[in-house]
Amino acid sequence: MKASILAQINHFGQTPKQLFQKPHPQRRTDRKVLPHPLRYSAYLTHQEIRKTTSSVSQIVTYNDKILIAAANSFLKPVNYSEYISWGFPDRSLRILTYDQDKLVSTHExxxxxxxxxxxGVSHDGNILTTGGDDGVVAVWRFFKDGTRRLLRMEKALCAHTAKITCIYVSQPYSLIVSGSDDCSVILWDLTSLAFVKQLPRFPASVSAxxxxxxxxEILTGAGVLFAVWSVNGDCLAVVNTSQLPSDLILSVASTTNSDWQDTNWYVTGHQSGAVKVWKMVHYTSDEAANSKSKSPPSTLGGMSLNGQTQxxxxxxxxxxxxxxxxxxALCLPPDLKQLLSGDASGHLFSWSLKDDSFKVS
Structure with a gap:
């Protein structure tokens, strides 16, 4: 008997007779689940929380602080203590401190x-991408030479035929996405810096x-056309956001909280000052069946999808x-406590849910 017990301990380890002296505490059932602000967008109320003298081009939340970038500026990760600025008469790019606007470096x-x-900047803050009115997407790497901070060109990505209007760098998916005045969106591999795919040509210049x-998922705004694409460049859904051709899409955002939360919610910011909340549903769902559009189109707003339906x-x-x-500018912070929106006149609004304004079912 003793030999068999020792053999069991040698193979499986020794299990204590009693691990806890007290009963396990009961699970908390009163824990408050934070409601999704876009799911309950009908109950959102707004409050102006900041006013600046310049247009708001970017909104970032970091350590419970709300940081904003002015026109022709981009907040530099990881800690957002610096920002990148361009559009100067000497065509230089400058890096300045966020708090004091102190010049750190100039690159000509x-x-x-x-x-x-x-x-656009990678999430680790090491890779910088710039788009020029020459149609070139240039990829740079930050490095230091003693006390000087320099940029080393990694590669010039050439495929667009008109000026670059927007760039987004996604390090988790090793992706660079660039949009242009030539109505095209191109996907590039961040690691190999190679061409991956060009999305179907849009009916207007890409603005977001x-x-x-x-x-x-890749979100694109071109004219009044809003589209959601898979990471492989397949069109998942597309919609005309306005009956007015002049009500252009200027900003887009989506939820990036966690995979167990709803991720099929999107926000678009418009030329008219409207902020529109969208939900993506499968075309066979009851919600889609009750919508005005009865069948998913293969062409929309002049954009050809090669006969494919979404x-x-x-x-x-x-x-x-x-x-x-x-x-x-739009921002959905990871904590989902609010939706932030900024406009061309420097107004920053916070959209949030009041505790007593609705009841979560």
Whole structure:
């Protein structure tokens, strides 16, 4: 008997007779589940939380702080203590501190005689991408030479035929997405810096790009056309957001909280000042069946999808009206406590749910 017990201990380890002296505490059932602000967008209320003198081009939440970038500026990860600025008469790109606007470094002739139009930075802050009015997407790496901070060109990505209007860098999916005035969106591999795919040509200049770093979905805004694409460049859903051709999409955003939360919610910011909330549903769902559009189109707004029909529909849930100027930036913080929107006049609004305004079912 003793030998068999010792053999069992040698093979499986010794199990204590009693591990706990007290009963396990009961599970908490009163824990409050944070409601999704877009799911309950009908109950969102707005509050102006900041006013700046310049257009808001980017909104970032970091350590419970809300950081914003002005026009022709981009907040630099990882800690967002610096920002990148461009559009100067000497066509230089400058890095400045966020708190005091102190000049850190100046970089000239990044696009020769062409002006920089937009930038994107990898999440670790080491890779910088710049898009110029020469149609080139340039990829740079930050490095230090003693006390000097320099940029080393990794590669010039050439495929667009007009100026670059927007760039997004997604390090989790090793992806660079660039949009241009030539109505094209191109996917590039961040590691090999090689061409991956060009999306179907859009009917208008591409004005907004976003990559969901949780799902890999690519959001595009071109004219009034809003589309959601898979990380492989397949069109999941597309919709005309407005009956007015002048109500351009200027900003897009999506939920990146966690995979157990709803990730099929999207927000678009428009030239008219409207903020529109969208939900993506499968075309066979009851919600899609009850919508006005009965069949998913293979062409929409002049964009050819090569006869392919989308598996999902984008349904308008709510139009949020508070801005009197074009909505140029959107942000859905990971904690889902609020939706942040900024406009061309420097107004920053927070959209949140009041505890007593609704009841979560």
């Amino acid at each position: 002739n990044l696009h020769g005689g062409s002006q920089i139009q937009c930038t 790009l976003h990559v969901n770093n949780l799902t890999g 598996e999902y529909r984008l349904l308008l849930q709510k139009v949020l009206k508070a801005h009197k100027h074009p909505v140029t």
